[in-house]
Amino acid sequence: MSYHLTLFGRRNIVERVRSRFSEEECAVVKNSRQWSTLVVSNSVLTVASRLPGDGLRASIFGGYAVDYAGGFVAFPDADESYLPDPGAPVDGCYFRAISTPDGFECGGDSLHYGSLLWTSGDGFFAVSDSLMVLVHLRSVLNESITVDEETVRGRDWTNSMGCAQMGHETICKEVQFATMGSRLSYKVASEMPVVEYGQLTSLLPSDGSTHRSEIRRAGIRMASLVGALASSGEHSVLALSGGLDSRLCLAAAIRSGSLEGLNVRCQKNSTNDYAVAVGLADQFGFDLNPTLGAMQGTLQEMDLFGSWAVTSLGLYDQLYVPKYFRSIDAASFSLGGQGAEAAKGNFRWRKLSAIAMPATALDQAERAVERLGIDRNDKWGSEWQYLAFRNGLHANRSLVSSDYCVRPTAQLPLIGLSRSDIHELDNQNSKMQSVISDTLIALSPDLAAVDFDNHAKNLSRDTIDSRLAVLGGPIDSSEITPLSIVGNPAPSRGVTKSFIDIACSYGISGNMDGTSVDRIVSGMDSCMWKKTRVGSEIWDQVRVDKRARIPATSREGAAVGKIVGWSWVESLSA
Numbered sequence: 001m002s003y004h005l006t007l008f009g010r011r012n013i014v015e016r017v018r019s020r021f022s023e024e025e026c027a028v029v030k031n032s033r034q035w036s037t038l039v040v041s042n043s044v045l046t047v048a049s050r051l052p053g054d055g056l057r058a059s060i061f062g063g064y065a066v067d068y069a070g071g072f073v074a075f076p077d078a079d080e081s082y083l084p085d086p087g088a089p090v091d092g093c094y095f096r097a098i099s100t101p102d103g104f105e106c107g108g109d110s111l112h113y114g115s116l117l118w119t120s121g122d123g124f125f126a127v128s129d130s131l132m133v134l135v136h137l138r139s140v141l142n143e144s145i146t147v148d149e150e151t152v153r154g155r156d157w158t159n160s161m162g163c164a165q166m167g168h169e170t171i172c173k174e175v176q177f178a179t180m181g182s183r184l185s186y187k188v189a190s191e192m193p194v195v196e197y198g199q200l201t202s203l204l205p206s207d208g209s210t211h212r213s214e215i216r217r218a219g220i221r222m223a224s225l226v227g228a229l230a231s232s233g234e235h236s237v238l239a240l241s242g243g244l245d246s247r248l249c250l251a252a253a254i255r256s257g258s259l260e261g262l263n264v265r266c267q268k269n270s271t272n273d274y275a276v277a278v279g280l281a282d283q284f285g286f287d288l289n290p291t292l293g294a295m296q297g298t299l300q301e302m303d304l305f306g307s308w309a310v311t312s313l314g315l316y317d318q319l320y321v322p323k324y325f326r327s328i329d330a331a332s333f334s335l336g337g338q339g340a341e342a343a344k345g346n347f348r349w350r351k352l353s354a355i356a357m358p359a360t361a362l363d364q365a366e367r368a369v370e371r372l373g374i375d376r377n378d379k380w381g382s383e384w385q386y387l388a389f390r391n392g393l394h395a396n397r398s399l400v401s402s403d404y405c406v407r408p409t410a411q412l413p414l415i416g417l418s419r420s421d422i423h424e425l426d427n428q429n430s431k432m433q434s435v436i437s438d439t440l441i442a443l444s445p446d447l448a449a450v451d452f453d454n455h456a457k458n459l460s461r462d463t464i465d466s467r468l469a470v471l472g473g474p475i476d477s478s479e480i481t482p483l484s485i486v487g488n489p490a491p492s493r494g495v496t497k498s499f500i501d502i503a504c505s506y507g508i509s510g511n512m513d514g515t516s517v518d519r520i521v522s523g524m525d526s527c528m529w530k531k532t533r534v535g536s537e538i539w540d541q542v543r544v545d546k547r548a549r550i551p552a553t554s555r556e557g558a559a560v561g562k563i564v565g566w567s568w569v570e571s572l573s574a
Contacts, residue, residue: 004041008104009124029058032101045076055101063094078487087183105185112180112392125186131314146173154361163317164390167364199373203416218411227256228483236333242276242453245337251444272453297328306503317561320397331489339410344434347382349427403492526567
């Protein structure tokens with residue numbers, strides 16, 4: 001799902017917008033004499049069907065959906081009966097929408113690993129995973145664009161939490177962020193958008209569940225998913241490190257008997273990771289870093305700032321963008337341990353008010369979790385906020401490289417368990433035990449016993465044996481429920497080119513260095529950022545060596561992301 005725009009609106013509006021994009025990346029469905037749907041993407045599939053009378057229905061889907069209850073993984077060209085209902089999310093990473101002459105509705109996957117933002121105006125409703133695209137759309141339609149100064153003040157710090165959305169408001173007042181479980185709709189009769197926010201409390205275990213049952217349920221799901229993809233005949237790559245999270249993916253492959261179908265890789269430039277990976281390969285009998293053969297593809301150099309602007313501007317400030325896109329003429333699944341933090345924690349399991357942050361940031365964060373059913377004083381409010389916002393945004397950066405980034409460790413049973421009263425481990429324990437380590441033990445005790453890249457993560461045999469007794473012993477291969485593949489995975493094509501062209505039209509392009517930043521910011525009619533703490537304290541540090549690439553995870557990199565986003569929106573505001 002390489003970034004998309006879906007516009008439902010009056011036909012004259014749709015045609016006006018349609019002319020701004022590349023024809024091969026556009027699909028238009030004329031739902032009625034007055035209303036049409038436009039989809040701009042290089043990977044989202046739109047299928048039109050005739051309704052009784054004079055009207056068309058559009059079924060729109062991009063990415064992949066994992067339906068554990070139904071027993072399948074669905075891809076865009078699957079029969080529509082396999083595609084999820086927009087208002088009933090399942091796992092995966094996808095965008096799903098339906099439009100008819102009466103209106104439009106859409107939603108995303110259960111954790112919103114495909115981001116979803118929305119905006120509306122006179123005679124239209126639009127959704128995208130790119131804030132830049134929606135703000136540009138408003139500019140094309142001469143609709144109001146206003147800097148949300150409260151949101152800017154709330155993001156005026158470079159802590160990792162402050163580098164991503166704090167709440168549903170974005171830096172543009174007219175564009176809103178939709179969190180996981182949300183259902184968005186627009187009715188022609190009222191010409192008003194309706195947003196139904198998913199409630200995070202729905203993730204908590206149901207009555208009768210136990211710590212053991214949820215660990216086993218999650219482990220079985222992981223093994224089912226990895227087994228289905230690794231056995232699909234498509235190219236499946238597992239990025240293995242020396243840590244816990246990616247090892248859990250390896251355990252799922254071993255337990256499902258699908259390890260031979262995975263291309264397991266580890267970067268050699270990380271000494272501890274690579275040494276651990278080599279040891280695991282020797283002990284468990286798999287090839288590490290085998291030749292890619294035809295899957296080597298060709299490396300295409302990316303416009304770094306342009307790609308970042310499409311995917312992250314205003315949403316995720318850090319400058320994560322790969323230098324190259326690997327173009328392959330076949331589908332490829334990219335598996336890794338990302339997403340485990342949603343269950344084991346990232347913001348240290350505390351109240352939101354316990355984190356030092358600007359007052360406006362705290363207010364936005366607390367209002368956001370309350371809207372999602374969590375008390376603003378919840379003892380683990382920080383982790384609820386992480387789950388709703390940074391978790392998906394941090395993971396989304398990988399969509400630049402592949403439409404099928406698979407996160408088997410991001411399991412709803414573990415996320416709910418970790419926040420529930422039946423959780424048997426201490427989230428703040430010093431031994432680093434968590435629902436993730438418990439699941440690893442249940443899937444493969446032998447794999448859990450091998451040392452990690454950091455001795456603090458190591459699990460002793462006594463610990464493993466004691467946890468196995470609680471968990472009901474290892475999960476047996478006979479417990480794994482097979483998942484079928486429906487539809488055909490397609491090759492990834494990278495970021496939709498029409499959107500890169502938008503970024504370049506505003507001068508947001510080039511390398512991630514001080515020279516590009518100077519050119520980009522000086523070309524915008526903006527001065528608000530100079531009054532911010534980030535602008536006054538960090539800006540000059542970016543310009544010390546203009547030719548050097550700005551480190552993605554540095555304070556300087558975060559400051560650049562903020563300043564470019566703020567400046568661009570301000571330059572378009574009336």
